[in-house]
Amino acid sequence: MILVFGSINIDLVAKVAAIPAPGETVLSEGYEKAFGGKGANQAVAAARAGAGLRVRMAGAVGDDGFGREAVGNLAAQKVDTGGVDVVGLPTGCAFITVDARGENAITVGSGANRKVSAEAVSDTVIADTKVLVLQMEVPGRENLAIARRAKAAGATVVLNIAPVASDLPAVLAAELLAVTDVLIANEHEALALEASLALPTSADERAAIAGLARRYALTGIVTLGSKGVLAVEADGRETAVAALPIVPVDTTGAGDTFVGILAVGLARALPLQTALQRAAIGASLACLGFGAQAAMPDAAAIDARIASQVVSG
Ligand code: RIB
Numbered sequence: 001m002i003l004v005f006g007s008i009n010i011d012l013v014a015k016v017a018a019i020p021a022p023g024e025t026v027l028s029e030g031y032e033k034a035f036g037g038k039g040a041n042q043a044v045a046a047a048r049a050g051a052g053l054r055v056r057m058a059g060a061v062g063d064d065g066f067g068r069e070a071v072g073n074l075a076a077q078k079v080d081t082g083g084v085d086v087v088g089l090p091t092g093c094a095f096i097t098v099d100a101r102g103e104n105a106i107t108v109g110s111g112a113n114r115k116v117s118a119e120a121v122s123d124t125v126i127a128d129t130k131v132l133v134l135q136m137e138v139p140g141r142e143n144l145a146i147a148r149r150a151k152a153a154g155a156t157v158v159l160n161i162a163p164v165a166s167d168l169p170a171v172l173a174a175e176l177l178a179v180t181d182v183l184i185a186n187e188h189e190a191l192a193l194e195a196s197l198a199l200p201t202s203a204d205e206r207a208a209i210a211g212l213a214r215r216y217a218l219t220g221i222v223t224l225g226s227k228g229v230l231a232v233e234a235d236g237r238e239t240a241v242a243a244l245p246i247v248p249v250d251t252t253g254a255g256d257t258f259v260g261i262l263a264v265g266l267a268r269a270l271p272l273q274t275a276l277q278r279a280a281i282g283a284s285l286a287c288l289g290f291g292a293q294a295a296m297p298d299a300a301a302i303d304a305r306i307a308s309q310v311v312s313g
Helices: 038-050 064-077 112-117 123-128 140-153 170-178 187-196 205-216 254-267 273-288 299-312
Strands: 002-005 007-015 032-036 055-062 080-087 092-098 105-111 133-135 156-160 181-186 220-225 229-234 238-241
Touching: 002 038, 002 123, 002 140, 002 254, 007 064, 032 038, 032 064, 032 205, 038 064, 038 133, 038 254, 038 273, 038 299, 055 064, 055 112, 064 080, 064 156, 080 112, 092 112, 105 133, 105 229, 133 140, 133 254, 140 156, 140 170, 140 273, 156 254, 181 187, 181 205, 181 254, 187 205, 205 229, 205 273, 220 254, 220 273, 229 273, 238 273, 254 273, 273 299
Parallel strands: 002 055, 002 133, 007 092, 055 080, 133 156, 156 181, 181 220
Antiparallel strands: 007 032, 092 105, 220 229, 229 238
């Protein structure tokens, strides 16, 4: 089983010509409501690509309409919602602007995500977990607590260090990395994490991820947008895969799609190159629709894309 411990949001998304600068107001023709939250997105991506692999969500929503809709959506996507608690804060909400190039800016009102609790996850669930997936939209101490338990029980711990809060304590970051098997960061996050840890600044994100992989004896993966993905193992071995050449409609959730599909590859014990390739293809395909979850591919869509590359290549 894949256990995703993390955030659940409703996304309110407005398309704009250009993302507003501080102090600026821009008008959008309207807005859309979509399902989001890095944790929920990763769970949906894993369930779609997992073709029957069990995916469970551990998180929290408020006792409100957004919460009921979000849980209903997860269930409809075949994610086990038995670990989603209803707490006394409003369901998380993300305010997203997407510009004409498909790039976004996001503010998350955390709400119920602040109450996500490791203690609420039973030992039985931990014992069933093959891959634990974490991100940083829930309290870091709770991430650490569940990661330690899962690691001790033999699970693979995947940490998507997104977002990297500017006040992430160095000790907490180091303790988390000490129990992480696979670290996933984008270009900015790799360098921001290095800064949080008060490590000397690397020349670029590739050097940063390599340094973190070596220092913490983990596999570090940096996602590079249209330039694909680079994985560096603790011994320095590198694996690079390309992204699909696409014109993005909306990049929201692309990183989450990558994480969810990679978790499926890890749970299935696929070779790293194969797992990375499937995840990178899935992340590219997810950019072809509006909203974080709408265009996430299922296993058949990923297979078809790989097959078409083999034929045309
Ligand atoms: O990674 C994209 C997600 O970040 C959005 O769905 C939004 O909810 C924020 O959490």
